[in-house]
Every structure is written in structure tokens, then in C-alpha cells.
Amino acid sequence: MAYTLPRLPYSYDALEPHFDKETMEIHHSRHHQTYVNSLNAALEGSELSSLAVDEVITKLDQVPAEKRTAVRNHGGGHSNHSFFWKNLKTGTTLSGDLKAAIENGFGGFENFQQQFEKAATTVFGSGWAWLVKTDGGLKIVTTHNQDSPLMGEAVAGTSGFPIIGLDVWEHAYYLKYRNKRPDYIKAYWEVVNWDEASARFTQSG
Amino acid sequence: MSMTLLKTGALRSALRASAPTASKRAALTLTTTRGKATLPDLPYDYAALEPTINGKIMELHHSKHHQTYVTSYNTASDKMQEALHNGDVQTQIATLPLLNFHGGGHTNHSLFWENLAPKNQGGGEPPSGALAKSIDDHFGSLEKMKEKFNTALAGIQGSGWAWLVQDSQTGALQIKTYANQDPVVGQFHPVLGIDAWEHAYYLQYENRKAEYFKNIWEVINWKAADKRFT
Numbered sequence: 001m002a003y004t005l006p007r008l009p010y011s012y013d014a015l016e017p018h019f020d021k022e023t024m025e026i027h028h029s030r031h032h033q034t035y036v037n038s039l040n041a042a043l044e045g046s047e048l049s050s051l052a053v054d055e056v057i058t059k060l061d062q063v064p065a066e067k068r069t070a071v072r073n074h075g076g077g078h079s080n081h082s083f084f085w086k087n088l089k090t091g092t093t094l095s096g097d098l099k100a101a102i103e104n105g106f107g108g109f110e111n112f113q114q115q116f117e118k119a120a121t122t123v124f125g126s127g128w129a130w131l132v133k134t135d136g137g138l139k140i141v142t143t144h145n146q147d148s149p150l151m152g153e154a155v156a157g158t159s160g161f162p163i164i165g166l167d168v169w170e171h172a173y174y175l176k177y178r179n180k181r182p183d184y185i186k187a188y189w190e191v192v193n194w195d196e197a198s199a200r201f202t203q204s205g
Numbered sequence: 206m207s208m209t210l211l212k213t214g215a216l217r218s219a220l221r222a223s224a225p226t227a228s229k230r231a232a233l234t235l236t237t238t239r240g241k242a243t244l245p246d247l248p249y250d251y252a253a254l255e256p257t258i259n260g261k262i263m264e265l266h267h268s269k270h271h272q273t274y275v276t277s278y279n280t281a282s283d284k285m286q287e288a289l290h291n292g293d294v295q296t297q298i299a300t301l302p303l304l305n306f307h308g309g310g311h312t313n314h315s316l317f318w319e320n321l322a323p324k325n326q327g328g329g330e331p332p333s334g335a336l337a338k339s340i341d342d343h344f345g346s347l348e349k350m351k352e353k354f355n356t357a358l359a360g361i362q363g364s365g366w367a368w369l370v371q372d373s374q375t376g377a378l379q380i381k382t383y384a385n386q387d388p389v390v391g392q393f394h395p396v397l398g399i400d401a402w403e404h405a406y407y408l409q410y411e412n413r414k415a416e417y418f419k420n421i422w423e424v425i426n427w428k429a430a431d432k433r434f435t
């Protein structure tokens with residue numbers, strides 16, 4: 001079974017002016033497509049390719065050593081970006097259980113925002129910032145390159161079920177925001193899909 | 206998220222590097238004013254490397270990205286000096302990654318501007334003398350070295366640099382990649398570096414990084430590399 005690029009649930013300009021059309025198009029049709037192509041190449045002939053990508057990236061130790069880095073990078077890229085497109089939508093509102101959990105867990109929504117922004121800003125180089133659900137409650141974590149919290153602590157340095165996530169690779173924001181990553185991070189709050197986040201929060205039990 | 210822990214030897218070199226030092230080879234002297242790191246001037250205009258690297262990229266890369274490394278390095282350096290003065294070991298250790306990242310960023314970019322040049326200032330002209338011979342000895346030819354270098358660049362995941370480095374112990378040349386802004390320190394010293402961070406090419410090349418890696422050799426300043434080679 002080959003991995004395929006998921007279609008966006010919206011058009012490339014749907015998140016304007018916050019996330020620009022050009023970036024969305026290049027990000028989806030070229031960067032994410034490349035992760036998909038490279039993952040297919042890395043897992044060609046492997047039984048693991050019958051698994052969903054979110055499962056493959058939890059089983060990196062079963063990948064032959066010479067393919068492991070490729071599967072980590074490209075599988076992580078495919079998983080992260082598939083999640084990311086669904087994580088974006090304008091006009092949603094944080095409410096219900098997730099809102100309560102965030103307010104309780106972080107001492108208010110503003111505190112949560114500040115902490116998330118700080119985490120996203122201070123990633124050195126390429127990576128992601130996440131709000132994850134763990135046994136110990138909601139946490140803000142970061143991962144390097146295309147690592148996912150789903151990969152677990154031993155691989156990614158952190159773990160948890162992603163509720164929201166923000167790509168801070170330069171390709172995610174450079175065309176519109178140039179070097180101003182903090183402006184991009186602020187814009188994220190206009191496009192984060194709280195409906196999807198709530199569904200994931202409820203689903204994760 | 207993985208952190209790069211800096212050994213104390215590298216920390217001392219990093220702090221020393223903020224002051225001009227005499228040295229046997231033409232080592233990089235980071236520009237400073239009254240002990241503070243400063244952004245070095247480019248030896249050419251922002252548009253001088255066109256069409257290889259456009260003026261908009263050069264301007265952002267130098268006046269924004271590199272400037273931020275300089276400013277942040279100074280902040281981290283102040284914090285470290287205070288923590289050293291107070292014997293506050295925990296703060297010292299917590300500040301190491303910031304010194305590594307921003308000090309590395311300042312070092313790497315200072316070297317980078319020097320090893321780029323417009324064609325009318327020698328950009329793209331092949332190396333000569335001892336460096337040229339060493340490249341032939343270690344890689345077979347300049348073209349083979351470039352192929353290997355570009356393969357290394359293409360293999361970088363996320364942000365990082367590829368360097369032609371010289372082993373201080375053996376004198377041998379090697380191609381090495383470094384993640385994020387990790388500087389070339391310790392056993393190896395830098396001869397020639399190419400920035401593979403997306404900000405180095407994205408506005409012009411978008412995701413077509415192989416094209417950027419292929420083209421940048423047109424503006425590589427081998428004269429600067431010659432001076433770094435012993």
C-alpha cells in the first residue's frame with residue numbers, strides 16, 4: 001500500500017491573510033508531497049508499508065537500520081503534515097472540555113498562549129511545537145525536525161497525543177513572514193482548528 | 206527535543222572567539238566593539254551575488270538573521286558572565302545551548318560572508334596552491350569534491366550547514382555537516398561553509414534546494430578558503 005498526499009479540506013487561499021496561499025500551496029503540494037514520495041521509497045517492499053503512517057512512526061525500531069533515519073524523517077513529515085492540515089481552520093472557538101482543561105492546566109488561556117508561543121519561538125532550527133495529551137494532563141512540548149510526540153520519548157525526546165501543533169520550519173512561514181517567526185506564531189491563533197482539537201481531546205480518552 | 210551540550214573546552218574557545226586573537230592561520234576574527242559582538246559589514250553589496258543569490262535574501266540574511274544571532278549572543282554572553290561571576294552553575298549550564306546556537310550562528314555567518322564573493326571579486330574562481338592540491342589528493346578533483354559536498358548538503362535534515370573542514374591533527378580535508386548553528390570547533394577547523402537553512406534560499410529557490418546547492422558554487426570565494434587552509 002503506497003502512502004498518498006491527503007487532499008486539503010479547503011482551498012489554498014482559505015486561511016488568508018494569516019497563512020498565505022502561496023505558502024499553503026508549496027507547503028502541501030511540494031514539501032508534503034516530497035515526504036510522501038520519500039516515505040514510499042524508504043518502505044518499498046516492507047510489510048510496515050501496510051500500516052498507517054501514525055503507526056509506522058511508533059515502530060521505528062522494526063525498520064532496518066539503514067532505512068530508519070529516512071522513515072523517521074519522511075514518515076514523521078507525512079504524519080505531522082497530515083495532522084497539520086486538519087489542525088487549521090478559520091472561525092472556530094475553543095470551548096467545552098478542552099477549554100476547561102487548558103484553563104485549569106495552564107492557569108488561564110492567556111498563560112497557555114504565552115507558553116505555547118515561547119516554546120514555538122525558541123525551537124532552535126527546524127521543528128514543531130505541540131499541545132499534547134498525556135497521562136499527566138495537557139503539556140506543551142517541542143520536537144526537532146520531523147519528529148512527532150507519537151514517536152515516543154526515546155526517539156523524539158517527548159511523547160503524548162497531539163491536540164494542536166505548529167510547524168516552525170522556515171518553509172512554513174518564510175514567504176510571508178520572512179525572519180519574523182513570532183508574527184507567524186501570533187497568526188496561528190487565527191487559524192488553529194479548535195473543533196478538530198476538541199474532537200482529538202475527547203477521542204484520546 | 207535534543208540539545209547539544211557544549212564541552213567546557215568548546216565554551217572557553219567560544220568565549221575567546223569574541224575577542225580578536227593572534228593566530229598562526231588567518232582564523233576568523235569575530236568583529237567586536239568594547240567586548241560586544243557586532244555584525245560585520247559585507248565586503249559587497251546585497252545585490253552583488255545576483256543572479257545566484259538575490260539581493261532580498263542577502264539583505265534579510267545579513268541584516269535580520271545574522272543581526273539576531275549577534276544580539277542574542279551578546280545577551281547570552283552577558284548572562285553567562287554574570288552566572289560565572291556568581292558561581293551559579295545551573296544558570297551557566299542552562300545558558301550553554303544559547304551560546305552554542307547564537308554564538309555558532311554569528312561565527313558561521315561571519316565565515317559564510319567571507320567565503321562568498323561576486324564574480325568580479327573572484328567568486329567562482331577555483332582554488333589554487335596548497336588547498337587545490339589537497340582537494341585533488343583527498344577527493345580526486347574539485348568536481349568530485351563539489352559532488353560530495355552537495356550530497357552532504359542534500360542529506361541535511363532540517364536546518365544546518367555543510368563544511369569543508371581541515372583536521373587539525375592530520376591536516377586532512379573532510380566534508381562534515383553540522384546541525385542548526387553548531388559551529389566547527391575542536392579537532393576540525395572550517396575551510397569553506399555553505400548554509401543549508403531554508404532562509405538562505407527560500408525566497409528565490411523555494412523548495413528547490415538542489416538548485417541552490419548547484420548554483421552557489423558560482424559565487425564561492427576560494428581565496429578566503431585558501432587563507433583558512435594550513
